[in-house]
Amino acid sequence: MTKTTDPVAINDWQVIGRIDDFLKGQPKQTRLLGQSLVAERHKNGDIKVHEISELGETLRSCPVQEKFGHVWTTLGKPKRELFDIPEFQQIDRKYVGCGGVMVKASALRVVENFLDIGHFPYVHTDFLGSEPLTEVKDYKAEIRIDVDEVWADDISFHQDKAMLSATGGKAVEYMYRVVSPFNTVLYKTCPEKPEEWDIIGLFAQPLEENLCRVYAFMLVFDSQNTETDLIHFQQMIFFQDIIILENQLPVGVPLYDGAERSIKADKTQLQFRKWLKQKGLQFGTDQET
Amino acid sequence: MIQKPVLPKNWVAVGFSQDLEKGQINIVIIEELELVIWRDHKGQAHAWDNRCPHRGTRLSLGFVRGNQLACLYHGWQFGGDGQCVYTPSIPDSTPPKSLKAHTHRCVEFLGLIWVAPLDFEHKDIRGLESHVRDSMDFQPVRSMIIYCSAENIFNRLASIPFPPSRIMSRRLRSISNMRLIRETESVFLWEDDENRTLASYQFREIQPDFVEFNCESEGTADVLLFALQKIDSQKTALHLLLAPENWSSDPISLKLAYAQWSKKLRNQLEQVF
Amino acid sequence: MSSKPNTQKGLYLYDYILSGNCYKVRLFLSFLQLDHELIPIDFFPGFEHKQTEFLELNPLGQIPVLMDDGFVLPDAQAILVYLAAKYDSTEAWYPKDPKLQGRITQWLAFADSITGSCSAARLHDKLGFKLNIEQARKKGHQNLRLLDDHLVENKIVGKDWLVLNRPTIADIACFPYVALAEEGGISLNDYPAARSWINRFKKLPQFIVMPGIPPLHGMKNNEGKFFNQEGLCFS
Ligand SMILES: N[C@@H](CCC(=O)N[C@@H](CS)C(=O)NCC(=O)O)C(=O)O
Numbered sequence: 134m135t136k137t138t139d140p141v142a143i144n145d146w147q148v149i150g151r152i153d154d155f156l157k158g159q160p161k162q163t164r165l166l167g168q169s170l171v172a173e174r175h176k177n178g179d180i181k182v183h184e185i186s187e188l189g190e191t192l193r194s195c196p197v198q199e200k201f202g203h204v205w206t207t208l209g210k211p212k213r214e215l216f217d218i219p220e221f222q223q224i225d226r227k228y229v230g231c232g233g234v235m236v237k238a239s240a241l242r243v244v245e246n247f248l249d250i251g252h253f254p255y256v257h258t259d260f261l262g263s264e265p266l267t268e269v270k271d272y273k274a275e276i277r278i279d280v281d282e283v284w285a286d287d288i289s290f291h292q293d294k295a296m297l298s299a300t301g302g303k304a305v306e307y308m309y310r311v312v313s314p315f316n317t318v319l320y321k322t323c324p325e326k327p328e329e330w331d332i333i334g335l336f337a338q339p340l341e342e343n344l345c346r347v348y349a350f351m352l353v354f355d356s357q358n359t360e361t362d363l364i365h366f367q368q369m370i371f372f373q374d375i376i377i378l379e380n381q382l383p384v385g386v387p388l389y390d391g392a393e394r395s396i397k398a399d400k401t402q403l404q405f406r407k408w409l410k411q412k413g414l415q416f417g418t419d420q421e422t
Numbered sequence: 423m424i425q426k427p428v429l430p431k432n433w434v435a436v437g438f439s440q441d442l443e444k445g446q447i448n449i450v451i452i453e454e455l456e457l458v459i460w461r462d463h464k465g466q467a468h469a470w471d472n473r474c475p476h477r478g479t480r481l482s483l484g485f486v487r488g489n490q491l492a493c494l495y496h497g498w499q500f501g502g503d504g505q506c507v508y509t510p511s512i513p514d515s516t517p518p519k520s521l522k523a524h525t526h527r528c529v530e531f532l533g534l535i536w537v538a539p540l541d542f543e544h545k546d547i548r549g550l551e552s553h554v555r556d557s558m559d560f561q562p563v564r565s566m567i568i569y570c571s572a573e574n575i576f577n578r579l580a581s582i583p584f585p586p587s588r589i590m591s592r593r594l595r596s597i598s599n600m601r602l603i604r605e606t607e608s609v610f611l612w613e614d615d616e617n618r619t620l621a622s623y624q625f626r627e628i629q630p631d632f633v634e635f636n637c638e639s640e641g642t643a644d645v646l647l648f649a650l651q652k653i654d655s656q657k658t659a660l661h662l663l664l665a666p667e668n669w670s671s672d673p674i675s676l677k678l679a680y681a682q683w684s685k686k687l688r689n690q691l692e693q694v695f
Numbered sequence: 696m697s698s699k700p701n702t703q704k705g706l707y708l709y710d711y712i713l714s715g716n717c718y719k720v721r722l723f724l725s726f727l728q729l730d731h732e733l734i735p736i737d738f739f740p741g742f743e744h745k746q747t748e749f750l751e752l753n754p755l756g757q758i759p760v761l762m763d764d765g766f767v768l769p770d771a772q773a774i775l776v777y778l779a780a781k782y783d784s785t786e787a788w789y790p791k792d793p794k795l796q797g798r799i800t801q802w803l804a805f806a807d808s809i810t811g812s813c814s815a816a817r818l819h820d821k822l823g824f825k826l827n828i829e830q831a832r833k834k835g836h837q838n839l840r841l842l843d844d845h846l847v848e849n850k851i852v853g854k855d856w857l858v859l860n861r862p863t864i865a866d867i868a869c870f871p872y873v874a875l876a877e878e879g880g881i882s883l884n885d886y887p888a889a890r891s892w893i894n895r896f897k898k899l900p901q902f903i904v905m906p907g908i909p910p911l912h913g914m915k916n917n918e919g920k921f922f923n924q925e926g927l928c929f930s
Pocket residue numbers: 714715716717744755756757758759769770771772807810
């Protein structure tokens with residue numbers, strides 16, 4: 134496919150890799166929103182990103198920034214700064230990057246799945262939930278106009294093994310925060326430090342309408358487990374989701390009425406869809422025919 | 423613009439009853455329309471669009487619980503009529519009547535599972551039954567997917583392999599020069615150098631994509647049924663049934679011989695000329 | 696490595712949660728109900744299996760590697776044979792019969808071809824490994840057709856599994872990357888007999904899952920209680 138014409142996706146910051154993926158003298162090709170890019174770290178340490186043509190000719194250079202362990206660029210002129218995740222500044226948190234995993238689905242389906250609690254007992258059985266404790270109790274979900282984000286709050290769900298550091302099943306509190314259409318973080322009860330929240334996040338690189346690369350990360354308080362243990366746990370959870378994500382039809386998220394049926398438990402997703410519609414985002418959505 | 427695939431207005435065989443046990447789920451494609459086929463614990467088989475009305479997840483990933491089909495994503499359960507009866511995230515609610523999976527007509531006959539649209543006027547598969555010769559004891563050989571369009575299968579029958587009797591009969595095994603001749607539109611003969619008939623195939627269309635083959639060789643006459651399921655323009659599923667002159671001698675070896683014969687047939691049909 | 700066994704005693708598996716080859720061993724350890732400890736390897740994104748410390752364990756730089764009272768053994772198929780020979784007193788999984796052992800070994804070798812095709816396609820599609828994807832998928836489909844045909848013909852002669860009418864290590868060795876094939880863009884639609892065989896696996900006592908191979912929730916009721924094989928029918 135060719136570069137999208139969707140101005141909303143173009144004029145926003147998007148992730149293109151982990152900071153560690155770009156080593157000096159090793160230019161890397163990647164895709165973003167249907168456009169081929171080449172990124173290279175130069176001798177002075179800066180990363181330069183260019184759009185390239187099918188034939189490999191350099192077309193134009195793109196702004197770059199390195200933040201939150203990842204590299205960000207844009208194909209247009211972002212109207213706002215890259216979002217902030219202040220918890221990255223808390224030095225006593227353990228940061229764990231899980232690497233980029235490709236998913237044959239729209240990046241928006243990936244974000245929606247991340248915001249969803251109802252699937253825990255069936256998709257993450259014996260870890261994030263199990264029958265018969267399937268009920269999703271009422272909670273709050275809203276578009277926060279002041280920050281232009283979607284938030285969900287007051288969520289509590291019974292989990293068998295909520296985090297690697299959790300011992301025994303218990304009710305776990307959640308908050309969700311969608312910082313931009315393809316990027317989201319969640320806050321959940323921290324087993325080791327009850328006064329803090331553990332953070333898990335997803336940065337999704339929208340490669341094509343139906344293909345993305347997802348970078349999961351954790352910002353947690355965990356003195357017991359090694360980084361490898363934590364990566365395994367997070368990758369396990371994410372690969373349980375992949376089988377669902379690659380089997381949803383249509384591939385794009387439908388924003389028009391009547392395409393998919395929802396229930397009370399789907400509040401966050403409905404707010405997310407409403408927010409996307411207000412923005413006029415097209416990339417990764419399903420168009421009514 | 424891509425047209426949404428629809429079921430043809432006809433009975434289409436999608437597999438053998440014996441290959442769909444209670445509680446089992448299968449995925450089949452008819453003319454590019456993807457269906458989930460499942461059997462409840464009462465023994466009833468069902469054919470639906472392979473898509474959950476909630477978030478579009480393929481229902482074939484799901485599971486059968488009692489007489490309901492459940493979706494893997496959020497565990498929504500649908501009864502045999504497609505009605506959603508349980509949404510585990512709000513366990514005490516009654517799902518609205520309008521919340522349904524998209525169902526089709528599904529019956530079993532001759533050891534096969536057949537699918538047709540709900541509004542197909544020939545509701546009764548018995549219409550087909552009267553065309554299949556009575557008193558024949560048909561048994562499944564196997565289902566197989568062939569990379570060949572259903573139309574081409576009939577065009578390419580000019581290469582139908584010698585019947586399995588060749589494996590069984592020492593006399594036939596010793597003959598090295600034999601050739602296939604299309605005698606008439608519906609009759610094929612295998613002959614030796616001296617034009618003596620070694621085997622013959624005669625076919626009769628019961629309905630398009632449902633064809634009976636009479637296969638004679640070494641003094642025995644076996645009847646084969648080809649039930650074809652068009653998957654897309656390049657792929658066809660063949661469900662092969664067999665009724666030999668008599669099943670008693672060694673039914674397992676006979677079925678196995680025809681299963682191996684069908685692999686040869688597939689090889690020939692898949693060769694690009 | 697995250698945590699090296701501090702004692703040589705006991706059974707350890709150098710493991711990656713997403714590896715089908717490691718899963719073969721985890722699954723067999725579960726079937727045999729053998730106590731063991733997993734040593735997680737940062738296969739991705741860390742490529743720990745290509746680092747000096749791990750290469751000393753397995754110069755091929757591959758997981759899984761088993762360590763049993765200090766005896767180090769790489770290769771999933773080798774590990775299956777070793778575990779069966781040492782710990783399966785019933786001799787059900789690798790019967791002491793020359794012909795059967797020959798036949799099983801044939802499938803163990805075939806399992807490596809499934810790794811070279813279906814697993815390779817999955818590493819390409821999911822983790823972005825650079826390899827010839829068309830070739831991997833083509834070979835994957837060839838292997839799946841062969842397996843499916845074999846299962847069809849076995850069923851005609853009354854066998855539900857690859858070698859016998861019960862599972863052997865031949866089935867375990869072939870199972871994971873067949874069940875995970877779709878993650879590499881290799882659809883299982885054309886292989887109904889292979890799909891039924893995958894389902895049969897999930898009903899075995901002591902079966903365990905891995906990500907991408909979901910459990911059969913149909914074996915439970917809405918209360919989360921399991922049914923035994925007969926109790927399954929609760930209409
Ligand atoms: N024949 C080996 C193959 C194992 C294998 O391919 N392991 C993969 C992970 S599942 C691996 O370590 N690949 C790295 C490489 O081959 O370089 C076995 O069956 O154990």
